[in-house]
Amino acid sequence: MANNTKNIILSFFSNFSKLFNIGLRKKRFEIVSTSDSLYASNTSRSTFFAIIFTLFGSCHLVTGFIEYYTAKGQVEIDFFIAFGILFLIGLLCFRQFLWFVFGKQELTIQNGQLTLQKKGTFFVKPHYYLVENITNVRQGINEEHLTELEKIQLNISLNRKVLFIQIFGQVLFDYNGKKIKIFNDLKQEERIQLIQEINKRK
Structure with missing residues (x-):
């Protein structure tokens, strides 16, 4: 009985903490794969609080x-x-503010090179990576495997970080000793699809 009450309370606060992360509803993920290239894009992550704060x-x-x-x-x-x-x-x-409203990150793989490009704001430049040097392509935090308490902590952390961080890294890979972050707010099946498509071209 006590455990059931505890789970109900944690579930309530987990759902409540998500309210602070509500933002603009935009098309989040697109992927186009051909025999010799890959294109994927993902829109920015935002909250209404972050949009209003940066606007003012x-x-x-x-x-x-x-x-x-x-x-x-x-x-x-x-x-x-x-x-x-x-x-x-x-x-x-x-x-x-421009990033929250118009921003997106694009990933392109062609001729053995992976390109990451942010669009929708300024002071951005593309980053290039040789596909053959990319290792350990993996998922970032998988919310499905988190406890309710960990989900609450994650939501609070995201609400704080969204003001300063543009890419949270739903998919990660290692490149010459560095951890590279890709995309925000992907569903589980979208992460798996993107990881598989990148690995196919290595």
Whole structure:
């Protein structure tokens, strides 16, 4: 009886913790496989809290200009220091905001090379990997094997990290001693399919 009550309580808090991770509903995963190439894409992970937070943070891009013209140019050196810091914060927030709303990561394998490219925001560049040097392609955290308490801890952790991290790594691989993360929010069968398609080309 006590264990049953405990499980009900943990299940309730596990579902409740998911509320903080609710975000935009977008098409999450696409994969196209041919005999000589592979293309896969996955949209960004976001929460409504993160979207609103970065949207308001983006306002720092213009607050300095408003203050400058309000003061009619009568400002001192500390204004420009504060303006520079706030402008940088606003720029970073705007970058994340664009990622949350429009962002996606694309994976392409062609001619023995795997390319990872983020799209939908700025300050991004493609990363290239030789397929023959890719090892240990595997799943990231598998939520199906977690206890209810571990799921609660994971949801809380994701809600905190989503503000700063763009790719959580539902699929991982090793490359020259480094762990490379791919994609967000994949279903179990989608992870397995992507892993199989990458391994087929090694």
